[in-house]
Amino acid sequence: MSIRTEKTNMPFFMKDCALIARMAGIDTAINLREMRERLLHCPIESIFHHFCETVIRPTFDDPEYRNDFAIWAARDLQDRVLAEQLGIINPYSFHDLEEVRRCVIDIIDDRLSEVTYIPWVKMDNDFRFMRAVTVVFDAGKQFELPEDLVAALPEMSLSSVYYHYVEARRRTENHKDDFTVWLSGFGSGTEGLIEALGCIDFYFMSLPELKACLVRAVAQFKGEPAIG
């Protein structure tokens, strides 16, 4: 399927990113009540890190839960109910990260009102708040046409996919991915491709899964059958 666009557009400059984690500089939480207190005051970058950057830092691809709070609840607090309640949170379905923070605190408040003791963890298993520094750099590639995007996706690094498709939602107007924003600049003709990119429920995927899903979703616009 070829793509006929209404107008031309600026080239898409492919970026890549690298992340380094750092301690957030606040005290650790050794029980659920402390966790609630720390959450009230921790930097918003910590919320972002523990919910959204878990896929890009050195990590296991297929964890039981996608955010660190749910993992801590399951593994260290051994509170499976709380873990499930936290694990289902999709931060990208909220307007902003402050809403995510409030949601987590609400869930913890509910749980604290249900249990008959304050759930606590063994020494050394306390929750350590982190954040990260992300460095964005030129990937050394650019492309001009929507078809080029379709061809470029399979070759993109996972961190590049993360930057343009996931992280972009934090910095673009209307929380769109970079590909969609760029394709919109061509006017009519790219709606199908934009729709294919937009219908992926990405948060609960690992980056390799997301990349494979994106490649499959846009393959029809290359005029070739999807593979894999």
Add this chain to the structure above:
Amino acid sequence: MRWRSLRGNRQLDKVLDYYEPVVGENAISQLRQLARDLQGARVVHVNSTRVGGGVAEILGWLVPLMEDLGLDTSWEIVEGAPEFYQITKSFLKALQGNKVPLTRRMLDTYEKTSEENAERLRPTLEDADFVFIHDPQPAALFDLCPNRKGIWVWRCHIDVSHPNRKYWTYLRSRVSQYHASIFSMPEFAQSLPHPQFLIAPSIDPLSQKNCELVDGEVSSTLMHLGIPSDLPILTQISRFDRFKDPVGVIEAFDLLGQSTPARLVLAGGGATDDPEGAAVLKEVRDAANGNGRIHILELPSDAHRTINALQRASTLVIQKSTKEGFGLTVTEALWKSKPVIGGNVGGIRQQVHNHHTGYLVNSPQGAALRVQELLRNPVRIRQIGERATKFVKENYLLNRHLREYLTLMLGVRRGLTNHLMTN
């Protein structure tokens, strides 16, 4: 020269070229792009030895790879009389939680030796754009280089989660003024008045300990060590230390009984200069009680290729620690596609994921259960092994480690905004 021999007659210009077939083109390209903004930066690493120990191993590849990427990198060491090394050894032990006395005389020797080293190294260090001070031995150099112009980072490789307070208070006063510090795991980080970064350790896939071995090397190593290859081999590679729980491993092995025939290899460094190690080794021998299927090996510290062969000969690798730092022996085993049955502690928890890369266990019974389960299911062993290699490739090879160093350098230089763009 290791780099020369790896690709036959093909001459490769850069050390990085040798890693590309292992880590992939994208990973190497990322490093090159990241390093563009650091071209010509003068980087100095300082530690206490060029040979032996994990830090020297890391710098052995980190320095040439940084040079390869266009950073003007050098490696300096602090030197001193035997007494200085005794004191820094005390520092290492104390910072890892052991009770070790600290006297004024020890501190005087440490400070005097640091001053002597500063005299020699001052021009290089004060002129550098980035100085990485590894571990406590060279930590005092910061104060002794008052005209420094670059960014100084203290890189702590050891587990300081429960340090001897007296030693930590002294060291803290030395490292607090650095621009940043690096710890291997969040659990190791201590409260300091500057940014604390986290860089997990990594393995070098082309090193003697991790490279592919030539045909027949694994079987010849087994033969040389007197280990028959008639049964599945379970291996724990660790120094003879109670925290590694070698006696617990033997207990688990004994629980397997007749229904799950196997051999157990416990291989660790020689215990000649370590009284506690010698005591543990004796306990291990007593626990083995002459069982011909338990092979207890004391290996020299440079037996990297032998360890490589033992890990490759193993059906399963065990690391049943009750306290652990990161656990690079786990990383090494996973890289070689071996499921790991590991203690539910420290960095093992980051690496061993139940049903995916192995099993976390909390008791000899738990270890025995998982060994039985896996030995009866070779398909599962293969599947876990494949996942394990992929997991290490994506997370714990040296390219990730180097990438994080470069990211840190760019981040610190630009003032640590959360999100920064390079040119």
